[in-house]
Amino acid sequence: MRMRRERKFWFMRLLLMMAAGVFLYGCTGKSTHEASASREFFAMDTVMTVTAYGGRCEEAVEAAEKEVKRLDALLSTGAEDSEVFRLNREEGGFVSEDTAALLEGAERICKETDGAFDISIYPVMQAWGFPDKEYRVPEPEELKALLDRVDGSQIVLDGKREKVTFGLEGMEIDLGGIAKGYTSNRMMKIFQEYGIESGIVSLGGNVQVLGRKANGGNWRVAVRSPKGDGDFLGVLSVNGKAVVTSGGYERYFEQDGKTYHHILNPKSGYPADSGLESVTVVSEDGTLADGLSTALFVMGMEQAVSFWKLHREEFDAVFLDKEGGLWITEGLEGAFQSDFSYEIIRK
Template identity: 40%
Template sequence: MKKLTLIFTAIIILILSACAPSQNKEGESFFAMDTYMQAEVYGDRQTVNDIKAEIERLDKKLSSVNPESEIYKLNKSGSLELDGESAELIKRSVELCGFTDGNLDITVYPVVEKWGFIDKNYKIPTQSELDSLLKNVDYKKITVNGDTAVVPNGMKLDLGAVAKGYAADKSRGILSKSGVKSAILNLGGTVLAYGKKPNGENWKVGITDPENNENYMGVLECADKTVVTSGNYERYFESGGKRYCHIINPKTGCPADNGVTSVTVISPDGTKNDALSTALFVMGAQNASEFIKNKCGDMDFIILTADKKAYITKGIEDSFSLKNSEYEITVV
């Protein structure tokens, strides 16, 4: 009998210093992109309103389930002339799929549907069902000519693996134009630490402990970074005593099951961070470590495993502090 677990949307806990000045602080909590979000801006109210409106616009535009969105219409029609923004984001997403050697694939959506992670009617597909669906999982078949995108028959694309990171990038642009110097946004596991705190200190971002997602296993100090985490505790179901998480390996059609419990990516590029957090989770700790060394020298990472190992990059060795002594840190 399948046991449905609670879905936890808060995968990164913000630790806001009590000594930070509260003057001119404006905040807003809202629901978008299937998760709860929070924005705290040390500036005027209009900036917060603009960020919320922008994220809601992107949610409506990029959703794979909203019949009014461009992505939904593209999946339905197979070919659609998009506006420039959507076309560019699809092109970049395809490039990121290639960059990750296909460990991220934006066409895996029908497989995700089959497992029930979209309508929450969870089930374990048969191997024949997966084999049939996997024939149509191939990001290389998505084409964008000008602003016209083409999705071959039998395929669907989904931008969920980049949407929140992209929303963080767009929010950064709004903050920059507004003249705001300090802000912290939690977009459901995608944290934008904009500037520093008003008192000049770095922001502190807590990294959730996958074994107890009401607590954090470590704290990262950072400024002007986007911190994106993908974990096996975000959305999952249990059947026969086994946990099946929502992160699907596009090469097998099955939920990733390689000992990795959480991947955090840190850099100013939210869109790329979002894509890599999924791809590295699929790769597994050893392959992800090699990938990072060879292709991601300008980014930092935290990879957690079920056997309580924490693999971190050298760039954050001095800014990451362990709070759960059960974890063993290895610098990669």
Template identity: 35%
Template sequence: MKKRLVAVLLSGLFILSACQSGDGETELAGSAQGTTYHIKLAGDMPAAQRDGLSARIEATFDDIDRKLSNYRDDSEISRFNRLNSSDWVPVSPEIARLVDIAKQVYERSEGCYDLTVKPLFDLWGFSKHESRVPSQEEIDGALAHVGMSRVEVDLAGARIRRLDPAMQIDLSSIAQGYTVGAIADLLDSAGIHDYLVEVGGEMKVKGRKANGQPWRVAIETPNPFTREVERILEMREQQGMAIMTAGTYRNYFEADGQTYSHILNPKTGRPVTHHLASVTVLHDDPTWADAWDTALLCVGEKEAAKIAETERLKVLLIYRDEGKFVQHASQAFISSQEPQP
């Protein structure tokens, strides 16, 4: 169900190490969760402090992977998925919270956001890059074990259960947003309040750059053949803002003249067929933003626009119309980009 990648940094490429950038900012970067991360901090930082912070960041990534990764057999969520049980199962508070948020977005997105779509994702071959068009009989068989409404969560008690023990929960469509938030929280706890955190294209910015200017983020044109800037956002909200973008245009395959997106509708078991190519969500909580961008990408441009207004979400939609890309911004998004007095 995961999308990737679309928000890009205007400052260019980061080097994969910790260093001073030469402009009064400190950069930390590396690899984690099967992707890369880049962190910019306003102000110079002594080497010993940088090294200590880098170690804490790496430890945070490792802790999240041990709990949320569907690609590690020893992770907590993988162990949960192997349990052939419909009983309540104690889980880490992080997992309970992510499932609770996912259920809320599921209910407010016409059931289009669903953490249990893994059997469909596997069936279409997106999990292992072995794409194929399954039969309707195969799709129906997978759909029998898909449905977020059959997952229950006890947030206060930190436990979850599946009414169908064969169901699997895949957190990949929300875990990266949670990760961005966890790293941002770490920086806050370290007394750092002017930063940009990016993990696999997902971001949160807070405060200002070292030169006092707002952080600037470029949204990529949703074209699979080019890397062009579609729109530049100035992040004037200094208390912290996540920028999450989902797209249909990087992960797809073609068969018999038809294009199949990796964004699957959990109600039909098939890839979406609308014209929405990219969704960018601005939100103070990266976890919610990560869930919403996938949900809105699933429902399509018309319903996404309606939901964005109903939920008062800051959303930028980019969709195809007669061979051209068209932008649609929610009222909350427009207000967020207006110059402040």
């Protein structure tokens, strides 16, 4: 068995440094005399960068880093003192406001995508060894038994948003599929509390920007190519949006000549084989973008496009299939630049 492309700290740092040149391209073209502050740190199993412009930028990035680390401690599946660990151990219990908000967001995405995104997939993820990197291919009988614990509709939050109940024995959750999106939303709010009107955060495959760049232009966010090595599919011009990419190339292992990636289909328990290589979602809501990037990848092109047509006011997307075909939804027309040919999906 060979293990490949785990996001090692040094590799992600290199990628983010390279990407930062694209994210901030053009900032120095016009002098703004605006104070700025930036921090880089490790949390939620990835390297993060936080940049803010404005009079209280130093305070803002410090507060943003503290918030990330607070949420990381709260939502970790592995830390025994985290809220999520306790919920999994006790199959429910009282929850904080942040966890309640994430559970509500997860429930909505699960319901609207017909289960293509499901936080209760965690027992199956464990069987594949993705959380602890002890990779293996589970037997079909094992997966069948574990899937009896997977049903997001059985996660019930009470009316006061104070207590959650797991309706299936042995059910466990993992909020990692939307935690970074929720976290980037929180960072935007913290920036605003400090009077910041321009800022950008990069949380691994998640990028979210506040307002426009300091010089008044749009932010330029690169869409990474599955080929890696600093290659990009294109560049998005955005302001006030989150840009989140999911793909099977991010984390995977090989066994007996076959590749198994970490994005599992909650209905089959196996890595999603939808014909897509990556999905990038652009939305004002980081939590939604995070969850949908996974769900659309699981759905596959046809279902994903149908879903977009029903919800096109909430998000746009970039799709790359395994044959190299590249598509963007019409809301990104004029905002996406690429050296590759692509087609525009219209409503």
